[in-house]
Amino acid sequence: MKAYPYKRLSGAVSLRVTAVEVKVPGESREPLETSAFSVVEQVVALGRVDQDDWESARLKLSATIPARATEPDSPWRDVSVVAVLTEKATNARTVVRLESRTEGGREWSGSLDLWRADHLDRAALSVHVIATVDGVPGRVIATSAKEWIVDLASESPLRQRELDVIEVGFREGPEWLRPFKDVPWVVDTSGDVPVVHVNVDFEGITELLGGTGASVEGLVRDLLIAQMCTDVWTAVFHTAIGDLEIEDDGTPLFPQDWRGEVLREMLPDVVPNRPLEEGLREVHRRRTGTSGWIDLQPRIHFAATRRADVPKALSTTIRGLDRHHQGNDA
Known part of the structure; x- marks a missing residue:
C-alpha cells in the first residue's frame, strides 16, 4: 500500500470505452462493432479490424469520479481528469484530457487516438484524477482501479489470451520440429502467444484429442x-x-x-x-x-x-x- 503526503480522493474511479473507430489512409474513420471491445473484460481487440493497412484507432472514453472531488468544501482545486495509454514494449505514452459533462463533475468524456506505428502488442489504458492540493498543482488524487487493455493483435476481447494449438507432422514439418518426431507435442514460448505444436505423426494422437x-x-x-x-x-x-x-x-x-x-x-x-x-x-x-x-x-x-x-x-x-x-x- 502506497502512502501519500497529501489528501487523496476516496471512492471508485471508473473508465469505460464506449466506441472504437479506425482510420485507413485516404478514408474516413469507420466504427468497429461493439463485439470488438468488452466492458466486462475491459479489453479492446484491434485484431478485428478488417483492413490490414489501418493507421490509427480512436477510442471514445467515459469516466466517472466521486462527486466529492468537485464539492466546494473539498481540499482539491483545479480538478481535471486525464486518460493515459502506455505500452512498455515501445515506451509509447499518450495522455489526453477529458471534459466534464455534468454540473456536479462526476461524468467526464473524451477520445484518445492510438497510432499503430507507435505500438507493438498490448497497451494499458487508465484514468487519473489530477488536482491542486495544498497549493501544489498536478497531484494525482485518484486512479482507476483496473486498467483497460488495448490488444493490437487479438480478434477476441479477452484479458487472458487463448492458447494457440497447431497440428503439424514433425517428421517432415519445419526443420526445428524434426528432432522431436518421437514426442506427441512441443511447447513454443518464443512468440507473442505460447503455441503448442501437436505432432500428427504420433500414432493416434489426433483421434484421441478429438x-x-x-x-x-x-x-x-x-x-x-x-x-x-x-x-x-x-x-x-x-x-x-x-x-x-x-x-x-x-x-x-x-x-x-x-x-x-x-x-x-x-x-x-x-x-x-x-x-x-x-x-x-x-x-x-x-x-x-x-x-x-x-x-x-x-x-x-x-x-x-x-x-x-x-x-x-x-x-x-x-x-x-x-x-x-x-x-x-x-
Missing part, C-alpha cells in the same frame, strides 16, 4: 489435455522468469505481455504468502544465485498442475474407469 464424451477415450483425452496444459504452464513460467527486465538497482520488473500475466498467476503458489513483487524478487534471486533454484522446482510443478486441473482430471478418470470396470463385471 474424442468426446464419457467413454474411456474421452476420459483419457481429458487427462492427456491436462498433462499438455501442465507442460504449457511449466514452460511459460520458465520463459517468463528467464527473460526479466532488471532495473539499475537489481530489482526485477514484471513483463508487460503474457509473461507478466503468467508470473502474477503462478507466483502465489511458487512463493506462497508473499506480495507479488517480493515473490518475483525471491524467484529471480534463486534463479540467478548459487542455490535455491532446484528447491523451487516442486513448487513450480505444483503451480502448473493446479492451473491445468490435473487433480480433477485424474480423479475423474479414475472414477470413470472404475465405473467402466464395474459395468463390464456386471
Whole structure:
C-alpha cells in the first residue's frame, strides 16, 4: 500500500470505452462493432479490424469520479481528469484530457487516438484524477482501479489470451520440429502467444484429442489435455522468469505481455504468502544465485498442475474407469 503526503480522493474511479473507430489512409474513420471491445473484460481487440493497412484507432472514453472531488468544501482545486495509454514494449505514452459533462463533475468524456506505428502488442489504458492540493498543482488524487487493455493483435476481447494449438507432422514439418518426431507435442514460448505444436505423426494422437464424451477415450483425452496444459504452464513460467527486465538497482520488473500475466498467476503458489513483487524478487534471486533454484522446482510443478486441473482430471478418470470396470463385471 502506497502512502501519500497529501489528501487523496476516496471512492471508485471508473473508465469505460464506449466506441472504437479506425482510420485507413485516404478514408474516413469507420466504427468497429461493439463485439470488438468488452466492458466486462475491459479489453479492446484491434485484431478485428478488417483492413490490414489501418493507421490509427480512436477510442471514445467515459469516466466517472466521486462527486466529492468537485464539492466546494473539498481540499482539491483545479480538478481535471486525464486518460493515459502506455505500452512498455515501445515506451509509447499518450495522455489526453477529458471534459466534464455534468454540473456536479462526476461524468467526464473524451477520445484518445492510438497510432499503430507507435505500438507493438498490448497497451494499458487508465484514468487519473489530477488536482491542486495544498497549493501544489498536478497531484494525482485518484486512479482507476483496473486498467483497460488495448490488444493490437487479438480478434477476441479477452484479458487472458487463448492458447494457440497447431497440428503439424514433425517428421517432415519445419526443420526445428524434426528432432522431436518421437514426442506427441512441443511447447513454443518464443512468440507473442505460447503455441503448442501437436505432432500428427504420433500414432493416434489426433483421434484421441478429438474424442468426446464419457467413454474411456474421452476420459483419457481429458487427462492427456491436462498433462499438455501442465507442460504449457511449466514452460511459460520458465520463459517468463528467464527473460526479466532488471532495473539499475537489481530489482526485477514484471513483463508487460503474457509473461507478466503468467508470473502474477503462478507466483502465489511458487512463493506462497508473499506480495507479488517480493515473490518475483525471491524467484529471480534463486534463479540467478548459487542455490535455491532446484528447491523451487516442486513448487513450480505444483503451480502448473493446479492451473491445468490435473487433480480433477485424474480423479475423474479414475472414477470413470472404475465405473467402466464395474459395468463390464456386471
